[in-house]
Amino acid sequence: MLKKEGEIRIPSGCAISGIIDKKRNRFNGSDIIKSIALMHDRSNGLGGGFAGYGIYPQYKDFFALHIFYDNETIKHKTEDFLNAHFEIESAGNIPTRKVSSIANKPLIWRYFVQPRIYKVKDLCMDEKEFTARCVIRINREFDGAYVFSSGKNMGAFKGVGYPEDIGDFFMLENYEGYIWTAHGRFPTNTPGWWGGAHPFTMLDWSIVHNGEISSYDANRRFVEMYGYNCALQTDTEVITYLLDLLVRKHNLPIEKALQILVAPFWNEIEKENPEKAKELKALRTVYASALINGPFSILVGYEDGLIALNDRIKLRSMVMAEKGNKTFFASEESAIRVICPEPENIYHPAGGEPIVVKLEAKI
Amino acid sequence: MSISLITPQFEVLRDEKKCIQCKVCVKQCANEVHRYDEEDNVVLADDAKCVNCHRCVVLCPTKALKIRNNSLEFRDNANWNGKAINEIFIQAETGGILLSSMGNPKPFPIYWDKMLLNASQVTNPSIDPLREPMETKVMIGRKPKKLEFDKKGKLITEIPPQIELNMPIMFSAMSYGSISKNAHEALARAAEKLGIVYNTGEGGLHKDFYKYGKNTIVQVASGRFGVHLNYLEAGVAIEIKMGQGAKPGIGGHLPGIKVGEDVSATRMIPVGADAISPAPHHDIYSIEDLSQLIFSLKEATNYKKPVLVKIAAVNNVAAIASGIARAGADAIIIDGFRGGTGAAPTRVRDNVGIPIELALAAVDQRLRDEGIRNEVSIVCAGSVRNSSDIVKAIALGADAVYIGSAALIAIGCHMCHSCSTGKCNWGIATQEAELVKRLNPDLAYQKLVNLLSAWNHEIKEMLGGMGINAIDSLRGNRLMLRGVGLNQKELDILGIKHAGE
Amino acid sequence: MKKVYAFEKNCLGCGLCEVYCKTAHSKSKDIIKTYRKENITSAIVIEEILSPKAKTYFALQCRHCADPKCVKACISGAMYKDQNGIVKNIKEKCVGCLSCVLVCPFGAVKRNKDKERKIISKCDLCIETGTPACVENCPNNALKLMDEEEVK
Structure with missing residues (x-):
């Protein structure tokens, strides 16, 4: 029998696409589906998914847990756990429509929750850390249950199939958000497990990724020292945890965190002015094991915006363009032009050049 | 006086058709194996004195010489083989402990040779180091738990002192005394040229070599020879030697005959006095004592030098390493039982300690389990033979490696295991002036530079093959390794999968 | 040179x-x-x-002296300094008088070992x-x- 993610490491190639409106104007999921659909040939029907930010304004103060269940038994068991740890504001099926190409769907549920305050206080942690730990625990210990989205005012939608079919299945035209990312997957070996599709998420972080990082085990063994458990053995999982560790736990500014993940080469560091060189050297020295190596282009959604990142020598394609308040990213320029026929400022970010598009502050 | 039962270990074979009686062999053998008989115009050999160092073989202009193991055989017996019998003869005659040099030569598993490396195919491109940047620089030293920036984004965390290495290789500790001044000069100059470091060993630092301070690690060992303030401040780091892979639990002994004026001045001991390093440091009987010495040395050098601690790989190495990390060491050196030495009791060399590969894997995993691996560097020592050993060591979890034997081989050592006699025909492990001069530092230094430049190229090729362009991404990246012919327990300790998995 | x-x-x-x-x-x-x-x-x-x-x-x-005594002492004109400064000996002209051996301050000119014809031997670089x-x-x-x- 084929092993699923978590039991074996599965390399895959992919397509990615992302759109952000920095003025926080919300738009529905049709464009992102159209964009990723154009790159149909970059995936093989074994995984597709989306992440949307700003999609749950009415529940923006609640963690939105999206969960796959294999059966009712594990659902009841998991819900007992959820009840013990969270106040559940709302629970229900995630609405889907029948799509002929999508088969073997699990039970797909959504809960808007708040951690039980006394539990959070008991453990002397903040509510994010508490929620993160609960999510990790469910994913590790509740066989047949998998939390695939856990942020606030954001959500991931993914499954086994071509991305455009997955988008159709989840009826994304009914959601409106100010950031959307999408992913089409070309795994080399997978039985097709819904949890294994992208995006991978952790609290507000969502990552879609095209590539195969060769530093995987160095990165994994590094983050696992800090309480993470790379249960899925996927690149996106470990990259998400690295970002979570650096930004949330170690409190580093996002720009510094990115300079760790795609650190400048030593000879470039030497060319900087002494103060900057000292800082970059410190980042590389202390966080050497968080350097991501091997080919990748990723889009990272988080509460403040959208980040695009390439490996240091640009071994995967990535294009960006702008139009009005919107910035577009995609593996191929055509995937931008299909939804934005006259883009401006088309740019190919250089290897190791992070692009951070921040949302303007909430009014 | 009775007859000696000891028979020669080697046979010197001379091809009379080729011998031109030029007497080069006669002049070059410090053991006086060869002699010229004028009456018969023939060069003869005394096999019993031969240590098989190949000096005569290499210098013979007509290649007329060969050295072979003595073909004299005892009756077949897997248990009482010739070696076992001869050792008894020797001890029965001398009444002393058996002495040997270099590392454990027994056929214990060499795990480097049972691990294979990965390479990229299709899903992930390999990288050509001739066309793309490829980084092998490493920083050895303590790392803070995390970095902090102020509100303006300015770094406020001070990084403790680091040793910057252009490649993850250092020359391991070999004292002036155990090896010659010319050998030291070659190591120091090569380290400077390559942007790495060499290590003084426990013999102090010769006054001529202070100028190589930026490329020097000074060692403090149980004998405390040659330790003074200038010495501590001379290098980029200080290493406390607690143990040595070749002879765990055993001290050192430099015979007085090797303590000439220069060695005497450098070690700060009288000319001709035996230099005895005790087995333990007599001010370190436990981990808290070690911590005190670490901080004494840091205090003495104003916290400007990393303090490294070297231990032999023994049964409980992971727990000991963890203790050392918590005691404040900036780096831990783990030395395996195949690591070399100038002299060790044979029984200790051959039977004490554990393979470096298992020790390294265990230490790295233990420090990770405790969440402190990133704060301290790990250096792997004890018979790293080539660049692929280095790549495997780093993939198992080392930050860098120490090479000793390999460096000496590069400058002429032929592994004859006779360092303790002080008659090294290659001018390396000797203090006799006419032997020392045989090692021309100009030539020897260039050989070391060549060797490590070649290794660094090879490391880059292998990294590129794996789709990695910085050595940082190899460290602890055990998915890049696969075992062959290993049992499950071995695979578990090494933390790797079997080939095909 | x-x-x-x-x-x-x-x-x-x-x-x-x-x-x-x-x-x-x-x-x-x-x-x-x-x-x-x-x-x-x-x-x-x-x-x-x-x-x-x-x-x-x-x-x-041979030091290939700037002002070689051996050249001056040579009675047959066999010893000479060539245009590159190398002190050479023409075997055919050498008569084996050994004057050069006597005057060389370094002892760098030797008699050859050939028993048939006594001439001198020295470094030709x-x-x-x-x-x-x-x-x-x-x-x-x-x-x-x-x-x-x-x-x-």
Whole structure:
């Protein structure tokens, strides 16, 4: 029998696409589906998914847990756990429509929750850390249950199939958000497990990724020292945890965190002015094991915006363009032009050049 | 006086058709194996004195010489083989402990040779180091738990002192005394040229070599020879030697005959006095004592030098390493039982300690389990033979490696295991002036530079093959390794999968 | 001009320079044949000095003097200084009077060992091959072909 993610490491190639409106104007999921659909040939029907930010304004103060269940038994068991740890504001099926190409769907549920305050206080942690730990625990210990989205005012939608079919299945035209990312997957070996599709998420972080990082085990063994458990053995999982560790736990500014993940080469560091060189050297020295190596282009959604990142020598394609308040990213320029026929400022970010598009502050 | 039962270990074979009686062999053998008989115009050999160092073989202009193991055989017996019998003869005659040099030569598993490396195919491109940047620089030293920036984004965390290495290789500790001044000069100059470091060993630092301070690690060992303030401040780091892979639990002994004026001045001991390093440091009987010495040395050098601690790989190495990390060491050196030495009791060399590969894997995993691996560097020592050993060591979890034997081989050592006699025909492990001069530092230094430049190229090729362009991404990246012919327990300790998995 | 300089701190006294000097000046150019069948005098000689501490060796050969006494002393015109400054001896002209041996302040000119014809033997720098044979084959870089300025 084929092993699923978590039991074996599965390399895959992919397509990615992302759109952000920095003025926080919300738009529905049709464009992102159209964009990723154009790159149909970059995936093989074994995984597709989306992440949307700003999609749950009415529940923006609640963690939105999206969960796959294999059966009712594990659902009841998991819900007992959820009840013990969270106040559940709302629970229900995630609405889907029948799509002929999508088969073997699990039970797909959504809960808007708040951690039980006394539990959070008991453990002397903040509510994010508490929620993160609960999510990790469910994913590790509740066989047949998998939390695939856990942020606030954001959500991931993914499954086994071509991305455009997955988008159709989840009826994304009914959601409106100010950031959307999408992913089409070309795994080399997978039985097709819904949890294994992208995006991978952790609290507000969502990552879609095209590539195969060769530093995987160095990165994994590094983050696992800090309480993470790379249960899925996927690149996106470990990259998400690295970002979570650096930004949330170690409190580093996002720009510094990115300079760790795609650190400048030593000879470039030497060319900087002494103060900057000292800082970059410190980042590389202390966080050497968080350097991501091997080919990748990723889009990272988080509460403040959208980040695009390439490996240091640009071994995967990535294009960006702008139009009005919107910035577009995609593996191929055509995937931008299909939804934005006259883009401006088309740019190919250089290897190791992070692009951070921040949302303007909430009014 | 009775007859000696000891028979020669080697046979010197001379091809009379080729011998031109030029007497080069006669002049070059410090053991006086060869002699010229004028009456018969023939060069003869005394096999019993031969240590098989190949000096005569290499210098013979007509290649007329060969050295072979003595073909004299005892009756077949897997248990009482010739070696076992001869050792008894020797001890029965001398009444002393058996002495040997270099590392454990027994056929214990060499795990480097049972691990294979990965390479990229299709899903992930390999990288050509001739066309793309490829980084092998490493920083050895303590790392803070995390970095902090102020509100303006300015770094406020001070990084403790680091040793910057252009490649993850250092020359391991070999004292002036155990090896010659010319050998030291070659190591120091090569380290400077390559942007790495060499290590003084426990013999102090010769006054001529202070100028190589930026490329020097000074060692403090149980004998405390040659330790003074200038010495501590001379290098980029200080290493406390607690143990040595070749002879765990055993001290050192430099015979007085090797303590000439220069060695005497450098070690700060009288000319001709035996230099005895005790087995333990007599001010370190436990981990808290070690911590005190670490901080004494840091205090003495104003916290400007990393303090490294070297231990032999023994049964409980992971727990000991963890203790050392918590005691404040900036780096831990783990030395395996195949690591070399100038002299060790044979029984200790051959039977004490554990393979470096298992020790390294265990230490790295233990420090990770405790969440402190990133704060301290790990250096792997004890018979790293080539660049692929280095790549495997780093993939198992080392930050860098120490090479000793390999460096000496590069400058002429032929592994004859006779360092303790002080008659090294290659001018390396000797203090006799006419032997020392045989090692021309100009030539020897260039050989070391060549060797490590070649290794660094090879490391880059292998990294590129794996789709990695910085050595940082190899460290602890055990998915890049696969075992062959290993049992499950071995695979578990090494933390790797079997080939095909 | 470039000359062979001997660095005694590196000289092992192994004598390989002598072996290769003889071979380079042999007819056969083969070490074994040179020793077995030809009787050649090496133009470089290792002198062994027994000083109180340790043996020192010194490789001795023609210094190719600026104002060579051997050339002045030569009665047959066999010894001359060529346009490159190399002091050479024309075997055909040499009469074997040994005047040059007497006047050489270094003892670098020797009588040959050939019993049939007594002539002298000295270093010709054999530079035509690129590097003199003794320099090429010195195992410890104790012999170097250098300009006078480089030595200083």
